[in-house]
Amino acid sequence: MATFLNTLLQNIISGPATDPFPFGETFSPKRVRGLIRIDRDLCLGCGMCRHVCAAGAINIQRNSLGWTITIWQDSCCLCRSCVTYCPMHAMSIDPNWHSAHVEEDKYKRIEQHTISYQPCARCGTPMRVMSLERAKELYAADPDIDPEEIRHLCRSCRQIRDAEQSTVCMLRSDISTAPAAEKS
Amino acid sequence: MSLDTLLKKASVRSPWLFRINAGSCNGCDVELATTALIPRYDVERLGCHYTGSPRQADIVLVTGPVTVHMRDYVLRVWNEIPEPKVTVAVGICPISGGVFRDSYSIAGPLSRLVPVDVNVPGCPPRPQAIMEAVVLARSIWLKKLGLEG
Amino acid sequence: MSDILWALFHVCVFPGGLFALGFALFLKGLDRRIVARFQRRVGPPLIQPLLDIAKLLTKETLIPRTACKSMFMMAPVIGMTGMAACAAFIPVPGVFDGMYMMGDLLVLFYLLPVPAIAIMLGGSASSSPFGAIGFSREMLIMLSYELPLLMILLTVAMITGKATGIGTADFSLLNIVQYQIHHGQFGLNPLMIPAFIAYLMFLPGTMGVPPFDIAEAETEILEGPMLEYGGPLLALFQIGTAFKTFVVLSLGVIMFFPGCLGDFWLVNLFWFMAKCLILMFFSISLLRAVTGRLRIDQAMMFYFKIPAVLAFISLVLVMIV
Numbered sequence: 263m264a265t266f267l268n269t270l271l272q273n274i275i276s277g278p279a280t281d282p283f284p285f286g287e288t289f290s291p292k293r294v295r296g297l298i299r300i301d302r303d304l305c306l307g308c309g310m311c312r313h314v315c316a317a318g319a320i321n322i323q324r325n326s327l328g329w330t331i332t333i334w335q336d337s338c339c340l341c342r343s344c345v346t347y348c349p350m351h352a353m354s355i356d357p358n359w360h361s362a363h364v365e366e367d368k369y370k371r372i373e374q375h376t377i378s379y380q381p382c383a384r385c386g387t388p389m390r391v392m393s394l395e396r397a398k399e400l401y402a403a404d405p406d407i408d409p410e411e412i413r414h415l416c417r418s419c420r421q422i423r424d425a426e427q428s429t430v431c432m433l434r435s436d437i438s439t440a441p442a443a444e445k446s
Numbered sequence: 447m448s449l450d451t452l453l454k455k456a457s458v459r460s461p462w463l464f465r466i467n468a469g470s471c472n473g474c475d476v477e478l479a480t481t482a483l484i485p486r487y488d489v490e491r492l493g494c495h496y497t498g499s500p501r502q503a504d505i506v507l508v509t510g511p512v513t514v515h516m517r518d519y520v521l522r523v524w525n526e527i528p529e530p531k532v533t534v535a536v537g538i539c540p541i542s543g544g545v546f547r548d549s550y551s552i553a554g555p556l557s558r559l560v561p562v563d564v565n566v567p568g569c570p571p572r573p574q575a576i577m578e579a580v581v582l583a584r585s586i587w588l589k590k591l592g593l594e595g
Numbered sequence: 596m597s598d599i600l601w602a603l604f605h606v607c608v609f610p611g612g613l614f615a616l617g618f619a620l621f622l623k624g625l626d627r628r629i630v631a632r633f634q635r636r637v638g639p640p641l642i643q644p645l646l647d648i649a650k651l652l653t654k655e656t657l658i659p660r661t662a663c664k665s666m667f668m669m670a671p672v673i674g675m676t677g678m679a680a681c682a683a684f685i686p687v688p689g690v691f692d693g694m695y696m697m698g699d700l701l702v703l704f705y706l707l708p709v710p711a712i713a714i715m716l717g718g719s720a721s722s723s724p725f726g727a728i729g730f731s732r733e734m735l736i737m738l739s740y741e742l743p744l745l746m747i748l749l750t751v752a753m754i755t756g757k758a759t760g761i762g763t764a765d766f767s768l769l770n771i772v773q774y775q776i777h778h779g780q781f782g783l784n785p786l787m788i789p790a791f792i793a794y795l796m797f798l799p800g801t802m803g804v805p806p807f808d809i810a811e812a813e814t815e816i817l818e819g820p821m822l823e824y825g826g827p828l829l830a831l832f833q834i835g836t837a838f839k840t841f842v843v844l845s846l847g848v849i850m851f852f853p854g855c856l857g858d859f860w861l862v863n864l865f866w867f868m869a870k871c872l873i874l875m876f877f878s879i880s881l882l883r884a885v886t887g888r889l890r891i892d893q894a895m896m897f898y899f900k901i902p903a904v905l906a907f908i909s910l911v912l913v914m915i916v
Binding site for chain 3: 266270273274276277278279280
């Protein structure tokens with residue numbers, strides 16, 4: 263009997279523990295899951311996110327000019343699978359949880375990016391431009407190669423460019439291909 | 447201000463909530479219970495009160511993707527709520543079908559069956575987001591009464 | 596002619612009607628606020644019960660197809676008018692002597708079960724199975740708290756009757772109040788303390804608050820008899836409940852602590868309201884904040900074992916001494 267009276271008294275003394283939220287500020291944890299965002303510079307359109315999406319919220323439409331990636335936030339179950347599996351780390355989570363909206367906005371709550379191919383700087387084939395960060399990361403050990411230049415090259419032109427510039431690469435290809443050539 | 451307007455303005459400050467579980471996994475229901483039971487959120491501050499009866503409800507909160515089995519019951523209970531009512535879809539399941547979309551046992555999404563007014567996506571949404579939805583539903587209710595909120 | 600006008604005034608404005616309704620709604624808002632504070636919440640605004648009633652009046656009325664329509668519509672009206680009539684008989688010590696020519700403690704005893712009967716009528720007329728369950732539960736709980744209530748009222752009447760020399764029992768509310776003002780309050784009389792405790796236990800039962808909200812258990816039978824009610828009819832039920840709150844709380848005050856502070860009527864009025872509030876705090880708010888719900892058989896056994904025995908002890912003591 264004394265225990266619960268004591269609890270009540272303490273509750274009265276310490277005052278309400280209520281957040282003033284709809285009328286005031288509230289806290290939001292740093293890692294709260296609100297919205298999925300795509301970094302349009304990193305996305306390669308590989309379709310891994312669409313493949314792993316449990317709720318079928320991601321769609322990728324391709325044509326000869328590029329592709330359109332769409333996330334419908336009203337279908338996203340915030341499982342974070344796309345963030346985990348994206349090979350380019352292009353997906354991220356925005357902690358904005360203010361998700362209540364009226365029915366008219368239901369189909370407007372989408373994250374959509376249309377990414378188009380650009381011609382390769384050397385051969386002119388339509389290709390996806392690599393992001394600068396990725397190029398710097400890949401060629402960090404190779405000071406001879408200019409990342410800004412190499413990111414505008416298509417895959418085969420990049421190999422050729424690598425071969426022209428990088429002596430390390432050339433030596434290695436000599437060693438590995440020479441015996442094979444002899445055998446054949 | 448006439449008495450009628452005064453009554454209408456007073457009425458939106460007492461939204462009684464009613465929950466329909468249309469085949470939900472209970473995650474959203476737990477968050478709904480959280481808004482009422484946990485002192486940090488305290489939805490009673492807004493004058494809300496979870497009723498046990500659809501006949502006393504003003505704002506109906508639907509959770510779950512509306513399974514084929516639940517469809518008739520959802521429609522029946524929804525029709526028992528007196529006008530003016532505001533329908534809130536809580537969680538991604540009633541809004542779009544969510545992870546259950548295109549399943550053979552799903553009759554939803556909810557907007558295919560009844561007119562929905564407010565959506566709160568999330569799996570489940572935060573209690574704060576649900577309270578935001580209740581506040582939004584209040585202003586929509588005021589519009590339905592013919593007054594601009 | 597002026598007698599009739601005064602009677603109308605007492606029924607419609609003070610102490611019944613507007614005053615009782617306003618005060619009871621204020622008490623209910625305060626009760627919700629106090630319980631919220633006990634649970635570390637902020638709670639609804641004080642005028643929330645009034646807003647609820649305003650809201651319910653603007654909603655549409657739905658009547659189930661299978662319900663008995665006339666009885667369904669009449670039940671809340673019966674409950675409300677019964678209690679509104681009851682509120683007019685309540686004397687406010689030092690302010691108003693009560694309509695003692697028209698009613699006394701016995702009339703109150705007859706009118707007090709009216710809201711419970713209205714709930715039973717509404718529940719059974721609604722044709723809902725939950726209403727039927729609520730009906731039987733409401734009847735059982737009513738039967739169990741009526742016995743201690745009768746003995747408490749009898750005890751108060753006996754002690755007044757013995758002292759004023761009218762006879763064995765004096766049921767006049769005016770005499771009960773006057774006797775206590777001049778000869779000490781019953782709540783401080785050792786013979787009457789068991790009866791007062793029994794009355795405190797009677798209050799939550801009649802108001803349907805935990806642990807005795809068995810008839811309207813929201814989580815169990817979905818508000819039972821109230822399940823099919825909504826809109827203006829439910830508002831009438833709520834107004835009836837508000838009148839009932841006023842009647843049972845002020846009955847407790849005038850039977851056990853009707854003392855006055857001086858002669859000025861406004862001070863006495865506020866003193867009376869403060870005593871109602873304290874009574875409500877201990878018998879309704881505190882209990883509501885800390886208890887769960889009993890089963891119907893447990894509640895029945897509780898009322899037959901403890902309040903009935905306490906009231907009986909007081910009755911025997913008063914008859915002997």
